[in-house]
Amino acid sequence: MSEVIFLVDHSAGKITKAAGELATYAKSIGDSVAVVFADNAQPIVDQLNTFPVDKVITIAGEFDKYGPAAIADGLAQLLTDRKPAAVLITSTANGKEIAARASVITGSGIITDAVNVDKDLITTQSVFGGSTTVHATVTKGVPIITLRANSIEATGATSSAAVEIFAATISEAAKLAPITSSTPVVKGGRPDLTEASIVVSGGRGTNGDFKPVEALADALGAAVGASRAATDAGWYPHSNQVGQTGKTVSPQLYVAAGISGAIQHRAGMQTSKTIVAINKDPEAPILEIADFAVVGDLFNVLPQATAQIIARKG
Amino acid sequence: MKIAICIKQVPDSWAEKKMAGGVLDRAGVDAVLNDLDEYAVEEALRIVEANSPTKEAGEGSGHTITLISMGPERATEAIRKALSMGADDAILVTDPSLAGSDALATSLVLSEVIKKGNYDLVLCGTESTDARMSVIPAMISQRLGWAQLTFAGKVAVNPAANTVEIERVTEFGNQVMSAKFPAVLSVVEKINEPRYPSFKGIMAAKKKPITNMSLADTGVGSSDVGSAAAWSNVKEALPRPPRGAGVKLTDEGNGGEKLVEFLVEKRLA
Numbered sequence: 193m194s195e196v197i198f199l200v201d202h203s204a205g206k207i208t209k210a211a212g213e214l215a216t217y218a219k220s221i222g223d224s225v226a227v228v229f230a231d232n233a234q235p236i237v238d239q240l241n242t243f244p245v246d247k248v249i250t251i252a253g254e255f256d257k258y259g260p261a262a263i264a265d266g267l268a269q270l271l272t273d274r275k276p277a278a279v280l281i282t283s284t285a286n287g288k289e290i291a292a293r294a295s296v297i298t299g300s301g302i303i304t305d306a307v308n309v310d311k312d313l314i315t316t317q318s319v320f321g322g323s324t325t326v327h328a329t330v331t332k333g334v335p336i337i338t339l340r341a342n343s344i345e346a347t348g349a350t351s352s353a354a355v356e357i358f359a360a361t362i363s364e365a366a367k368l369a370p371i372t373s374s375t376p377v378v379k380g381g382r383p384d385l386t387e388a389s390i391v392v393s394g395g396r397g398t399n400g401d402f403k404p405v406e407a408l409a410d411a412l413g414a415a416v417g418a419s420r421a422a423t424d425a426g427w428y429p430h431s432n433q434v435g436q437t438g439k440t441v442s443p444q445l446y447v448a449a450g451i452s453g454a455i456q457h458r459a460g461m462q463t464s465k466t467i468v469a470i471n472k473d474p475e476a477p478i479l480e481i482a483d484f485a486v487v488g489d490l491f492n493v494l495p496q497a498t499a500q501i502i503a504r505k506g
Numbered sequence: 507m508k509i510a511i512c513i514k515q516v517p518d519s520w521a522e523k524k525m526a527g528g529v530l531d532r533a534g535v536d537a538v539l540n541d542l543d544e545y546a547v548e549e550a551l552r553i554v555e556a557n558s559p560t561k562e563a564g565e566g567s568g569h570t571i572t573l574i575s576m577g578p579e580r581a582t583e584a585i586r587k588a589l590s591m592g593a594d595d596a597i598l599v600t601d602p603s604l605a606g607s608d609a610l611a612t613s614l615v616l617s618e619v620i621k622k623g624n625y626d627l628v629l630c631g632t633e634s635t636d637a638r639m640s641v642i643p644a645m646i647s648q649r650l651g652w653a654q655l656t657f658a659g660k661v662a663v664n665p666a667a668n669t670v671e672i673e674r675v676t677e678f679g680n681q682v683m684s685a686k687f688p689a690v691l692s693v694v695e696k697i698n699e700p701r702y703p704s705f706k707g708i709m710a711a712k713k714k715p716i717t718n719m720s721l722a723d724t725g726v727g728s729s730d731v732g733s734a735a736a737w738s739n740v741k742e743a744l745p746r747p748p749r750g751a752g753v754k755l756t757d758e759g760n761g762g763e764k765l766v767e768f769l770v771e772k773r774l775a
């Protein structure tokens with residue numbers, strides 16, 4: 193069976209939720225082969241074994257110091273060596289740049305932000321703020337496909353993947369811009385925005401008070417998002433902004449409270465499976481795309497919903 | 507310093523966009539300068555102003571800012587906007603054979619144009635508002651073999667030392683990176699507040715030169731670009747079925763309870 197290579201995202205020794213999703217996609221197409229850039233890969237291999245993974249290839253070296261440019265070099269060498277059926281990468285800023293550079297080096301076509309890839313390597317993209325669905329294929333080289341997090345439910349497995357070491361070099365060009373210092377994002381107690389199955393977001397309508405938004409999020413085990421109006425006002429960190437210039441999320445459930453639904457906001461959440469909106473204005477554009485909308489004051493609706501959920505859990 | 511800025515003309519964010527024959531139907535919608543490229547233009551102007559004896563860009567600054575765009579003839583409208591903000595001149599690569607080019611072809615054409623200009627820095631936006639791939643700056647950097655300093659939330663240029671340092675801002679946190687010229691940068695939208703063109707700027711822009719280049723002028727062969735050469739192929743593009751009309755109710759004191767009923771029914775709570 194042909195191999196499908198996927199790139200494992202990890203930080204501080206932990207793989208992201210998206211890694212399991214990529215393993216699931218890879219296994220649905222062919223043999224699932226994880227590639228891990230890390231000096232100490234064993235803890236990562238252990239975590240990967242809880243997903244359908246046939247093989248893990250580890251690559252050690254100065255990849256943290258030189259970032260996406262260096263990882264693209266290593267990945268391209270691996271592709272030339274193994275000629276897999278496809279490469280799957282998570283759609284993040286880093287992931288897309290790695291995909292971009294590897295596609296130039298290997299002369300391979302690239303498709304970004306897919307929300308599905310089937311066994312014939314036909315991708316599905318949701319474009320123009322979700323108004324159009326595109327099916328596409330790569331026609332030259334090794335198909336390089338980046339997939340949005342949360343687009344599939346990861347399948348659990350008990351794997352015992354064979355581990356192989358691959359030696360890769362970093363070109364001089366990829367060493368031109370070393371990373372001199374690094375500040376990782378501080379993770380709060382809540383799930384990561386792009387990984388969460390439920391996101392509760394607040395906008396200008398919160399008037400700076402995010403407590404009801406956070407309380408509902410915690411009752412649902414959700415991540416908290418914000419509109420740009422809220423992040424610009426300094427009410428919530430920019431890292432929680434959803435939209436064109438913030439994060440793109442596609443959770444099972446997206447709750448928009450006090451958010452009007454500007455096109456730039458919708459660009460970041462419109463592929464959510466179910467959308468719920470709470471808004472005072474019956475004409476707010478967000479209501480047009482909501483599966484369930486309450487026209488009312490979020491300061492009444494959210495606390496009532498939160499109390500109800502907590503009561504049900506009893 | 508010689509600075510180039512890659513700018514793209516895109517359909518207005520508010521316009522209804524459609525696909526025609528596997529590519530975006532660009533003829534049927536209003537076209538504007540990609541919002542996110544305005545931040546690159548602003549940043550280039552600030553870099554020059556900070557290093558200009560006159561504190562202004564343009565003649566007398568000792569630096570030049572050239573816009574580079576690949577797109578249809580009407581991309582000149584987007585170019586004029588960036589010129590009226592203060593860039594000096596522009597190159598527009600326009601050729602019927604470029605229609606339907608994918609990211610590999612686009613980055614190839616842009617890189618070949620950049621190679622001819624002896625630039626120190628190339629600035630880009632982080633993504634276009636139409637296709638939203640966020641790949642062109644990385645591809646250009648790879649093709650040119652120049653340093654990649656992308657997703658910059660802060661840029662510090664030292665023209666005397668020929669160095670540039672940025673703070674890269676992504677979902678993974680912030681990283682400081684530095685490199686010698688030449689380098690390819692992309693800037694995030696939090697970096698600055700783009701200026702509105704002044705009346706003087708708008709008048710001056712009308713006289714600024716826009717050089718038209720055909721594909722042959724770039725040195726790229728026609729077999730490497732356009733729909734036929736694309737490394738990826740759109741099989742079909744369908745308007746997404748409209749979301750089934752949702753439930754909309756007005757809160758009469760039990761809106762929160764109704765909402766939870768809905769979530770429970772959908773197995774979401």
Ligand SMILES: Cc1cc2nc3c(=O)[nH]c(=O)nc-3n(C[C@H](O)[C@H](O)[C@H](O)COP(=O)(O)OP(=O)(O)OC[C@H]3O[C@@H](n4cnc5c(N)ncnc54)[C@H](O)[C@@H]3O)c2cc1C
Nearest residue numbers: 395396397419420421435436437438450451452457472490
């Ligand atoms: C280049 C560019 C990039 C952008 N990127 C983004 C982006 O990434 N993400 C993003 O979100 N925006 C982005 N924007 C901004 C976007 O255009 C909107 O301005 C923004 O999304 C508005 O935020 P909002 O919905 O919270 O505020 P508003 O549009 O002011 O809406 C507030 C809503 O709250 C409702 N409301 C008020 N009080 C209450 C209450 N008590 N209870 C219930 N409802 C209430 C109102 O009826 C209204 O509908 C971008 C804009 C540009 C130009």
Ligand SMILES: Cc1cc2nc3c(=O)[nH]c(=O)nc-3n(C[C@H](O)[C@H](O)[C@H](O)COP(=O)(O)OP(=O)(O)OC[C@H]3O[C@@H](n4cnc5c(N)ncnc54)[C@H](O)[C@@H]3O)c2cc1C
Nearest residue numbers: 303512576608609612630631633634637638639640641642
């Ligand atoms: C809906 C849709 C989906 C597409 N999907 C794919 C795909 O999966 N694979 C693929 O290979 N192609 C795809 N394309 C084609 C692709 O959009 C173009 O090749 C495009 O030029 C590059 O991608 P981008 O616009 O997303 O640029 P981005 O990488 O998002 O742009 C980043 C920056 O690069 C600069 N830039 C980008 N384009 C130009 C330009 N023409 N002139 C000057 N500067 C520019 C700007 O500074 C911009 O801010 C798609 C097009 C559409 C409309």
